[in-house]
Amino acid sequence: INLPDELENPTHRYGDNGFALYGLPVPTEGRVTGLLGPNGIGKSTAVAILSGLMAPNLGRGASWKEVIESYSGSALGDYLRRVVEKGVKTAYKPQYVDRIPKSYSGSVEGLLEKTDERGALSGLAEKMNLSPLMGREISSLSGGELQRVAIAACAARDADVYFFDEISPYLDIYQRINAASAIRELSETRSVMVVEHDLALLDLLAENVHLVYGTPGAYGVITRPKGVRVGINQYIKGYFPEENIRVRSEPIVFEVHAPRAEKDVPLLAKYETFSKRYTSFVLEAERGEIRRGEVVGILGPNGIGKSTYIKILAGVEEPTTGDLKLKLKVSYKPQYLKADFDLPVQVFLRKITPEFDSSYYQSEFVKPMGLENLMDQTMEELSGGELQRVAIVGCLSRDADLYLLDEPSAHLDVEQRMMAAKVMRRFAESTERSVLVVDHD
Known part of the structure; x- marks a missing residue:
């Protein structure tokens, strides 16, 4: 071999x-x-x-x-x-759809009509649920909305x-x-x-x-x-x-962990029912508990309120009704990452944690997440997958009680997703910290 x-x-x-x-x-x-x-x-x-x-x-x-x-x-x-x-x-849909607004300004309908070379727009719009977006400006779209528009724009070409x-x-x-x-x-x-x-x-x-x-x-x-x-x-x-x-010394194994009995898991915090009202959307969250050392997945379709839920837990947004009273230190990795500053990765992480040079930090975060060769690159030079890995490590590096990560698998390859999952779970179990993860994988 x-x-x-x-x-x-x-x-x-x-x-x-x-x-x-x-x-x-x-x-x-x-x-x-x-x-x-x-x-x-x-x-x-x-x-x-x-x-x-x-x-x-x-x-x-x-x-x-x-x-x-x-x-x-x-x-x-x-x-x-x-x-x-x-x-x-040929027709081509690029990898990083969040760059589209930098090269195109105008409405979704205007972009799709320009690319509809084979009269397929109406069928694609229905299949990709684009009708509600047609009057919107490209610059106002979320990452998921941009992705659907980009796929339809490519598929509409002849x-x-x-x-x-x-x-x-x-x-x-x-x-x-x-x-x-x-x-x-x-x-x-x-x-x-x-x-x-x-x-x-x-x-x-x-x-x-x-x-x-x-x-x-x-x-x-x-x-x-x-x-x-x-x-x-x-x-x-x-x-x-x-x-x-x-190409790999060991196969990728999709491990299944038996859940711990609730009586064995100490409580971190409780919160009462709360809601968040927007013009055309209402999120209602029932009372809940967060336990120490747990990694909890948050699963559901886009636009259902998952990101809003963790933004409220993170204190980024305030609920319309209800008072969480969590009194926790929270570390939050948002869904959409921006790194338009020229700070080297090493300096970025050193600013977050004094543990950067410790053997524990290097072996538990830097090496498993493959960051060794990125240390001298600036944040604005990183690709989408590189930035995602740095953001995950940055989030877990902060001194907090609760860690919230919104779509950490985006732009990561199979091995990187598996390793990120292992790093998060190992971190939660070894430190008795709580981790909430929104993801579709």
Whole structure:
């Protein structure tokens, strides 16, 4: 069994000694093809090349002519030739939808009408529940609303190949299923490629999948296509038999913990019934208890009041009726993260906790969450997944009684989600602190 090793002759390399990508997937007509692998491994680079947004350089500044010659006689070579000759039309949904308002201003209806090249808008609007958003400005949308609009805008275009770079962030379970249904309909007559970390959603969507392995930030290798169930199971086990490559020392295990008996769990706080009234929405919360050392999940569709509930617990918003009287120190990680400041990650965390240099902090937070190589980067330089990991650690680093995390899985890959869950649970149990988590995964 071989361990991952960098190959020769990259498809693309950033700079002289930068990240290198080896191989590319090939879109297949009438199918949804998945791309599955860790963050920073080259999936978005592959999509950018295949969609014509970026030219591969073969690691040596090669021209398009040289690229096509190097892949001549293959399906990939034929596809790339069509891209260069404008013989294939592509549509692309970007990974980070929260950046859309920076490049487009106007109404949702205006954006969707511009992209509706095949007269599919009414059906997509109904499937994605976009009608209530049509009169809204793009700049006023939440992350989940932006995600649905971006998916519909891409699907409404008249293209030969559609690329969707992560469709699950900020969407609830029902919205993910509706998005999958819309994308599956596209694939009946077109080619579709989807990058996704939600394994259940990928299983629902795709017929086949390319796995991507390597060293994040250094190089990535794209495998040949595999059946989606076969590919997902190989990814979970960490061993790819056809390539004879082991990418992980241990398989990913979805652990099930038996709940502790209530009498064994000391009480942290109680609160009475409260409500929050908006113009068109009312949240009513029944009286409840928060126990020490527990991790409690908060589950429900988008727009139902989950974020409002924890904002009230965090003291970010006041209830309309009821008085919580919690008198607790609370640490809160919001759903939508902004880091428009140039503070290095290391300085950001040092400002939060005096424990930064301790072996405990490094072994329990920094190493498991993969932050070692991010310490000298500034917060504004971080990708969505990197910022999410730093925000989770920052939240758990504060001295508090209650920790509230709103959608910590957004933009994290499978391994990072599992590790974040372990870190949160281990932290809660070892310190007897209480953790409440809103998530759809």
